[in-house]
Amino acid sequence: MKLLDKIFKFNGGIQAETKKDISTKKTIKSLPIPSEIRLPLRQHIGKMAKLRVKVGDQVLKGELIAEADGNISAAIHAPTSGKIKSIEKLLIPHPSGLPDFCVTLIPDNNDKWVKKFPIDWKNISLKETNKLLLNSGIVGLGGAAFPSHLKLGTNRNSPIKTLIINAAECEPYITCDDMLMRERGKDLIEGIELVQSLLGAEETIIGIEDNKLEAFKIISSLIEKKPNIYIKVVPTIYPSGDAKRLIFLINGIKIPKEKRSSEYGIQMFNVATIVAIFRFIQYGEPSLSRIVTITGNIKEPRNYEVLFGTPLRSLVKDAGGQKIKNNTFLMGGPMMGFTLPSIDVSVTKTMNCVISAEPEMIQVTEEPLPCIRCSKCAEACPVSLQPQELFWFSKSDQFEKAQNYNLFDCIECGCCSYVCPSNIPLVQFYRYAKSEIISQSIAAEEADIARERNDFRILRLDREKKERAERNAQRKAENTNTDKLKLIEEKRAEIAAAMDRIKNEKNI
Amino acid sequence: MLTSILIILFLAVIIGLVLGFSSVQFKVEGDPIIEKIDSILPQTQCGQCSYPGCKPYATAIAKGDADINQCPPGGEKGVRALAELMGVEYKPLNESHGISKPKAIAFIDEDTCIGCTLCIQACPVDAILGAAKQMHTIIEKECTGCELCLPPCPVDCITMEPIEENAENWKWKYPVYSIAVSEKKVNN
Amino acid sequence: MINQQSPFIKKAPSVTWIMMLVMLGLVPGTLACVFFFGIGILLNLTIAIITALIFEYFILKIRNLPIKLFITDGSAIVAASLLAISIPSIAPWWIIVIGTFFTIIVAKHLYGGLGSNLFNPAMIGYAVLLISFPAVMTKWPLPASHLLDFNLAQQIQIFVYGTKDVIDSVSSATPLDYIKTQILLNRPYEVNFTKGMPINSYFNASIIISLSFLIGGIFMWIKKIITWHLPITFLISLALISSIFWLVDSTRYLSPFIHLFSGGTLLCAFFIITDPVSGPTTPKGKIFFAFGVALLVYLIRVFGGYPEGIAFAVILMNICVPLIDSLTQPKVFGHE
Incomplete structure (x- = not known):
């Protein structure tokens, strides 16, 4: 083991109260199988999973319910055995509060496994392993939900030199990764070795914040005899757990917004993702559950191992319910999370933490004032943006200028809002501006297509008109042929003769 | 007297040459203003503006034959963008051409x-x-x-x-809060 | 708030708290001024704060803005105090009222109120007064230990009626003013700390006052209300510029020491150019801005028509702020 001591410090960041000890006092508990499971088909970045079951089907634990639709997508499996009750739009844990397609499963409480297929990854090609991973259903469990098979994929230009394990867990309150390291360190280390060799990386660096002493001790002792796995302690400064910030803290490499870390020979996985990959390859168990922290204004805060699709209500009930009733729950940390639309949404792959909202989180005590340009936000911005300028441009819909000031480099970490003396909801303005710009650019693309098609249609109509005119002209030209004229004259003569005959007959 | 006349003459020749040169060198093909107007229009091709399509309407605006507020699908934002491009005052959508409605x-x-x-x-x-x-x-x-x-x-x-709002095309809304930070609020 | 979104936690000093700390930072300097120039400074301060709040109240009412929210932000009090400290202690009351009018109504609210003013409000008020009433604005009493020689009745008399009708013997030109006149008239001047000339007593007082403002400034820096960029760059630049001239010709140009410790140099460094609203926001921009102010202050002091150039220098540099900000954007993470 080697402690790499050099830490590169990024600009700004904040040191908020971590509040992590609230939920680390008790061990991880497995939440019992709920009476109903609702699985959203979109729990990941990319295309919605393609449904493979129909209402009334009996499924076993680990059976494929929906498969990945294309490469950028992830499969969804039955977390337990049971019967498919319905497929309909239900509320999902999403900031929009809008319903989306969900599969409802009624568990039969037998929890009967489908046949598992562990992967003999050492003896088959990387490509095949990767193909199998496509339907593992594993996505980045740190919160990004990026399908993991893509990160392990083989089609990249530069080889991966360093595997970085994100164990920073920088947001206050969240402790699921911390507890995982404390209790499942062995799985994690085996998973790291597995992923490292899958990627062909030379070394692995585990980045951990200095507030997780116990986890650090456990992991350090586990990697003592591993020559290529290092652990690096980073200071507890939010957002050190943001992928690009953590890479900089560890390696001093600043990766711009539009680039992927793999282009720099670095790949990063969250600790929980590593364990999920390990379990899939070693035991053939797809991604069916995760560790969720439930904390904040709750009677018994702790970490739970929860099946995906479990209604939040069961989790809250098991944790003893809210201390102060306000029926408001946040998903994710207090810095970047969002309020859940209802207590009836289900636990998904991205739900690392549920915070039962403390009263002061949802009541605004101080009114916002105008920006006084104190530039505290700029001092706190980990991306070195100028939040006060971005605020001004977003507020007045000057989107082009906002983009010139690199609005899209903003990671929405919330540091600026956290330190603003005027209480301005800065991040809200950036989210608004970003989604407005995105929808405008989609509209512009659609308009371009429409313009092209309209131009093409006008061309086509012109061409058809011309062709028709040509055809008519040709017909006319044909009509003036002498042969035709002769023919017509003959016919006319015939008609005249016939008429004469009729006349004659009448006369008689 | 003569020198000053010569100087002015000389300057006139030089400037004339520069202007002539640049008019040849930097000649702009086509009529960019029509393209610019057309790029603001939503390309619905609906003809509500009383022209047979977006391009003809753009041409009419450029010529000064049509007003900038005849495009309901473009909505208020479209009129504002056109007003800015043409350097004219914003005016509300002419409702005789229809009203703006969601796509x-x-x-x-x-x-x-x-x-x-x-x-x-x-x-x-x-x-x-x-x-x-x-x-x-x-x-x-x-x-x-x-x-x-x-x-x-x-x-x-x-x-x-x-088009229904769903989790995919959903947008974050303009932040609304209680005081004068947002001028919009004051105006209301 | 509707649509509550993340972050759900926050920890930031409020605007009111920041303004209060600025006021606290002003305390040592103000006390020193009172000590040397008399209780008149306190009278100035009181009347400035009261009139500022009254003006603020009425303009908020006219502008239909939430009065309680804005009047308690403390920005009017800070602007009025900075103005009051810059005005001679023997100025009559109406000077203060006119000054606060321009500070609060014109410089602050006509430009959009809190957060929108292009110019430093206190300096606008000061500049208007300096241009309109140069005689009153450059006449300071002889610095003495006025706390010991306490004469409230006389002070109030001056405050109400002005100096003309009361006494003339108490006042004299400030050191910068005196030296400037001497240089313009091609007379030799002397700055000697041992002799009992009025100029020396001014200068000694000036050093004490400057150091008091320095203490207040350091307090604000420790409290993280200001960063080092503005004051340090300003002081170093001013010292450098004056050193160059002084080394070239020490008979014509004053030593950097005098420049740093006379007039409102330290007040300017820590309290005036650090106004966030009218100043630049980028670290590099702050350095450019402070250098610009220092250069202009020196040029106006030495070559300009006024003995003190801080107000004009700050206002001129305020105009450049948008340009400075847009040219000094820091490098965004990962950008080349």
């Missing part, structure tokens, strides 16, 4: 459709598939929501369905 997409009730191809001929962006006596269907992605296919349909089997 919708045409849907053909395939059971009722008799396959008359009239809608296909009406569609300005060729977004309807089908042949004579065959049922028709709309290429959703390419439909601009112009509603031009509605009147020719003899059996009224086409309906306009507004």
Whole structure:
């Protein structure tokens, strides 16, 4: 083991109260199988999973319910055995509060496994392993939900030199990764070795914040005899757990917004993702559950191992319910999370933490004032943006200028809002501006297509008109042929003769 | 006296040369203003502006024949953008050309459709598939929501369905809060 | 708030708290001024704060803005105090009222109120007064230990009626003013700390006052209300510029020491150019801005028509702020 001591410090960041000890006092508990499971088909970045079951089907634990639709997508499996009750739009844990397609499963409480297929990854090609991973259903469990098979994929230009394990867990309150390291360190280390060799990386660096002493001790002792796995302690400064910030803290490499870390020979996985990959390859168990922290204004805060699709209500009930009733729950940390639309949404792959909202989180005590340009936000911005300028441009819909000031480099970490003396909801303005710009650019693309098609249609109509005119002209030209004229004259003569005959007959 | 006249003359020649040179060197092909106006217009090709399409309307604006507030699909934002481009005062949408409404997409009730191809001929962006006596269907992605296919349909089997907000196309809203930080609030 | 979104936690000093700390930072300097120039400074301060709040109240009412929210932000009090400290202790009351009018109504609210003013409000008020009433604005009493020689009745008399009708013997030109006149008249001047000339007593007082403002400034820096960029760059630049001239010709140009410790140099460094609203926001921009102010202050002091150039220098540099900000954007993470 080697402690790499050099830490590169990024600009700004904040040191908020971590509040992590609230939920680390008790061990991880497995939440019992709920009476109903609702699985959203979109729990990941990319295309919605393609449904493979129909209402009334009996499924076993680990059976494929929906498969990945294309490469950028992830499969969804039955977390337990049971019967498919319905497929309909239900509320999902999403900031929009809008319903989306969900599969409802009624568990039969037998929890009967489908046949598992562990992967003999050492003896088959990387490509095949990767193909199998496509339907593992594993996505980045740190919160990004990026399908993991893509990160392990083989089609990249530069080889991966360093595997970085994100164990920073920088947001206050969240402790699921911390507890995982404390209790499942062995799985994690085996998973790291597995992923490292899958990627062909030379070394692995585990980045951990200095507030997780116990986890650090456990992991350090586990990697003592591993020559290529290092652990690096980073200071507890939010957002050190943001992928690009953590890479900089560890390696001093600043990766711009539009680039992927793999282009720099670095790949990063969250600790929980590593364990999920390990379990899939070693035991053939797809991604069916995760560790969720439930904390904040709750009677018994702790970490739970929860099946995906479990209604939040069961989790809250098991944790003893809210201390102060306000029926408001946040998903994710207090810095970047969002309020859940209802207590009836289900636990998904991205739900690392549920915070039962403390009263002061949802009541605004101080009114916002105008920006006084104190530039505290700029001092706190980990991306070195100028939040006060971005605020001004977003507020007045000057989107082009906002983009010139690199609005899209903003990671929405919330540091600026956290330190603003005027209480301005800065991040809200950036989210608004970003989604407005995105929808405008989609509209512009659609308009371009429409313009092209309209131009093409006008061309086509012109061409058809011309062709028709040509055809008519040709017909006319044909009509003036002498042969035709002769023919017509003959016919006319015939008609005249016939008429004469009729006349004659009448006369008689 | 003579020197000053000569100097002025000399300057006139030089400046004339520079101007002449730049008019040749930096000549702009086509009429960019029409293109610019056209790029602001939503390309619905609906003809509500009383011109047969977006490009003809753009040309009319450029010539000064049409006003900037005749495009309902472009909405208030479109008029504002045009006002800024043309350097004229903003004016509200002229409602005689229709009102702005959320974008919708045409849907053909395939059971009722008799396959008359009239809608296909009406569609300005060729977004309807089908042949004579065959049922028709709309290429959703390419439909601009112009509603031009509605009147020719003899059996009224086409309906306009507004695009529903879902988790994918959903947008964050403009932050609303209680005080004067947002000027919008004060004006209201 | 509707649509509550993340972050759900926050920890930031409020605007009111920041303004209060600025006021606290002003305390040592103000006390030193009172000590040397008399209780008149306190009278100035009181009347400035009261009139500022009254003006603020009425303009908020006219502008239909939430009065309680804005009047308690403390920005009017800070602006009025900075103005009051810059005005001679023997100025009559109406000077203060006119000054606060321009500070609060014109410089602050006509430009959009809190957060929108292009110019430093206190300096606008000061500049208007300096241009309109140069005689009153450059006449300071002889610095003495006025706390010991306490004469409230006389002070109030001056405050109400002005100096003309009361006494003339108490006042004299400030050191910068005196030296400037001497240089313009091609007379030799002397700055000697041992002799009992009025100029020396001014200068000694000036050093004490400057150091008091320095203490207040350091307090604000420790409290993280200001960063080092503005004051340090300003002081170093001023010292450098004056050193160059002084080394070239020490008979014509004053030593950097005098420049740093006379007039409102330290007040300017820590309290005036650090106004966030009218100043630049980028770290590099702050350095450019402070250098610009220092250069202009020196040029106006030495070559300009006024003995003190801080107000004009700050206002001129305020105009450049948008340009400075847009040219000094820091490098965004990962950008080349």
